[in-house]
Amino acid sequence: MPEIKVLVEGGKASAAPPLGPALGPLGVNIGAIVAAINEKTKHFAGMQVPVRIIVDPSTKxxxxxxxxxxxxxxxKKITGSKGAANPKAEQAGNLTMAQVIDVAKKKVKKMNFKQLKGMVLQVIGSCSSMGVRVEGKLASEFIKEVKAGAYDSLIEQNLK
Known part of the structure; x- marks a missing residue:
């Protein structure tokens, strides 16, 4: 079955490229697909969202x-910043640990302590590359605290 992968702005997909030209040759109702994508992505407004469309060519x-x-x-959505041009020298925002955990929960597929803590560390790593601090500290410093277990109880509470 044909599969199309695109990156669209949440709630604002349109029949313009890249969707229209990719879907046109398949003979499907492009308007219905665009409407369905917009409905499913509306809560990601202002963000680029990966979307996969699978089409059955016989039934459309x-x-x-x-x-x-x-x-x-x-x-970026939380901080309102695109990140720092020079993350080592500039600060582009600050996240709380609760915000970091919220982002991690949106990214992790299986929800157990080990996976959530691992994703928290990845989110903090992304903060580091963007010049975003966590709880007012450099992300590199904060990673050490998380690895040492300073936030294990907070992470554990968020599994429920």
Whole structure:
């Protein structure tokens, strides 16, 4: 079955490229697909979201799978900043640990302590590359605290 993968702005997909030209040759109702994508991605407004469209060529039925936006997009939405040009010298925002955990929960597929803590560390790593601090500290310093277990109880509470 044909499969199309695109990156669209949440809630603002249109029949313009890249969707229209990719879907046109399949003979499907492009308007219906665009409407379904917009409905499924509206809560990601202002962010780029990966979308996968699977089309059954014989019935013209389609299935839409919406992925999670890239971690940096989720961080940008919270901070309102695109990140620092020089992350080592500039600060582009600050996240609380609760915000970091919220982003991690949107990214992790299986929800157990080990996976959530690992994703928290990845989110903090993304903060580091963007010049975003966590709890007012450099991300590199904060990673050490998380690895040492300073936030294990907070992470554990968020599994529920």
């Amino acid at each position: 039925n389609f299935e839409i799978e919406v992925g999670s936006p890239p971690t940096t997009e989720l961080i």
